Amino acid sequence: MTSAAPDTKSRVIAAATPLFVEQGLDRVSVQDICKASGVSNGSLFHHFGSKNGVALQVYLAERRAYWDHALAAVERHNGDPVEALGAAVRAALDYQQSHPRRHNFMIECASSTWMHAHAAPVQALNDEFTRRFLVWGAPHVAAGRLRALDPQLVAALVFGPSQWLARSWLTGLTPEPPTHHADALVDLVTRALRP
Known part of the structure; x- marks a missing residue:
């Protein structure tokens, strides 16, 4: 090359x-x-x-920025690890609201049929961030400070509702921006994750 x-x-x-x-x-x-x-x-x-090959690289970069933002909130939080995951919920909501077009582009790509042909690099990125989460979370689980759940389930609990709220706001289905629901969502998620 x-x-x-x-x-x-x-x-x-x-x-x-x-x-x-x-x-x-x-x-x-x-x-x-x-x-x-x-x-x-x-x-x-x-x-x-192809154009989709370019879009994939942009998508991966945007997704990396999003995950970095959310996981940095977890990693820099001192104290209760369940509250650290609440900080990740807030970080995700904040990112989605601060970068609505970037988030919308990620949603658009993730739901595109062409993305199925590019599952490997997306999965590799997901695996990278799962390992990063496990490095942070494993000691908390071992000490009984964090509920032992499959990382995929933790990700679904922490990030799934925020993505739904952001999508609803971006499409005009709800007038409130994602961060409007932060306190209630953090309360729900942290209750589910507390041992």
Whole structure:
């Protein structure tokens, strides 16, 4: 691989990110991405295979930023680990409300049929953050400070309701922004996770 390849990839991702976030996946064309990034159509297809290949890389970067934000809230919280998971709920709600278009883009990609063909890199990212969560949580579970549950179930409890609230707000089904429900949601989630 030449030294130009990483630069080309970075330029395409940097140019495509605001296009996808602002306009949505369907409204952005390969030509739009090529024009914004200054790369040729052939170069884009060589490095990414398709527009969806570019969207996948943007999606993974956005998803990483979201998970980093939420898990950082857990990791920096001192004291009760159940309250730390409540901090993750608040962080997720805050991120979704502060970055509504980014969150909407992640929802759009996650629910796209083409995403099924790209399950492996998404699962690899999920596994990375699951390991990170387990490094933090395992000592708390062993000490009896945190309820022993499958990490997937913990993620569903901590992040599932916030994503539903954000989606409902983004689509105009509910007028209240996600953080409006933070106290009640934190109370519900922490009750479920307390040993």
